[in-house]
Amino acid sequence: MRAAVSPMLVRLADERATGVLVRDHGALYLAEGQVVHAESPRAPGLDVLLTASGLLRPDSWADAVAQAGARCEVARFLVDSGQVAGGKLEICHLGALFDAAFFALAPTGGPTRFRYGVVHWIGRLRPVPTEVVEREAKRRSRLLDSVWPHPTVDTAPVERRAHPAARGVSPLRQSLLDLADGVRTPAVIARELGRPAFNTLIEVRRLAADGLIETPEKSALPSRPAAPAAEVTEPASVLDSALLRRLRDALEATL
Numbered sequence: 001m002r003a004a005v006s007p008m009l010v011r012l013a014d015e016r017a018t019g020v021l022v023r024d025h026g027a028l029y030l031a032e033g034q035v036v037h038a039e040s041p042r043a044p045g046l047d048v049l050l051t052a053s054g055l056l057r058p059d060s061w062a063d064a065v066a067q068a069g070a071r072c073e074v075a076r077f078l079v080d081s082g083q084v085a086g087g088k089l090e091i092c093h094l095g096a097l098f099d100a101a102f103f104a105l106a107p108t109g110g111p112t113r114f115r116y117g118v119v120h121w122i123g124r125l126r127p128v129p130t131e132v133v134e135r136e137a138k139r140r141s142r143l144l145d146s147v148w149p150h151p152t153v154d155t156a157p158v159e160r161r162a163h164p165a166a167r168g169v170s171p172l173r174q175s176l177l178d179l180a181d182g183v184r185t186p187a188v189i190a191r192e193l194g195r196p197a198f199n200t201l202i203e204v205r206r207l208a209a210d211g212l213i214e215t216p217e218k219s220a221l222p223s224r225p226a227a228p229a230a231e232v233t234e235p236a237s238v239l240d241s242a243l244l245r246r247l248r249d250a251l252e253a254t255l
Helices: 007-014 046-052 058-068 074-080 086-104 130-147 164-168 171-177 186-193 197-209 241-252
Strands: 019-023 026-031 034-039 112-116 231-234
Touching (some): 007 130, 034 086, 086 130, 186 197
8 A cells, every 4th residue: 555645635536536635735626536736825836937937928827817717717728829838838837736736745734625626717737646746745855855854944034154155156046045035935935036946945955955055953844744634524637657757857957
């Protein structure tokens, strides 16, 4: 039997449920037992990633939501109107999905709730099997700890340290250090830079490991999954490995 980040998610996949799984740090939207969307306050949304990358203007996104949000077809509207190519939208959406799912599946002290029948207004793009989402969340957790096993830096304000090596950093690192003011957290920095939150966390941990930013002394929650909290149920196409490799390569090329 496979170890699960969320036992409820396994049961929902088995029953091919449709709705939204709500947890402390985010939500997963399911259609027939597969994940079709994810969101978290700790990760930039699809709108931020699309507009920051230059694939879409902010006013075009707002127009798409106004035109097609009520019928839950924003993604289809963007493609049919020629504003974003289908393949590019799919890759960007998968990136946002895995990014938000990592935080949504993080250890939680609150209840997990499922609301049947809820559909996200973005509409349905390529569904992802729940086991793929959970496996990727675990892989990312291991990767973070392999870089710098101090999860306190993930949520604390990022504070820059005076260090000789800071003069020769890459433009990517410099853009992050420029925002390390002791007030902004990694989530805020990711949103301001328009970059996936996980990519930002990787860079934050690398900077901490190199002594370029402070590592808070107090211990935080472990980044690996903990025992699940209480779960409450409320009434109310397979991801091919080639596409997952393309997505991972595209995302990790920016790390």
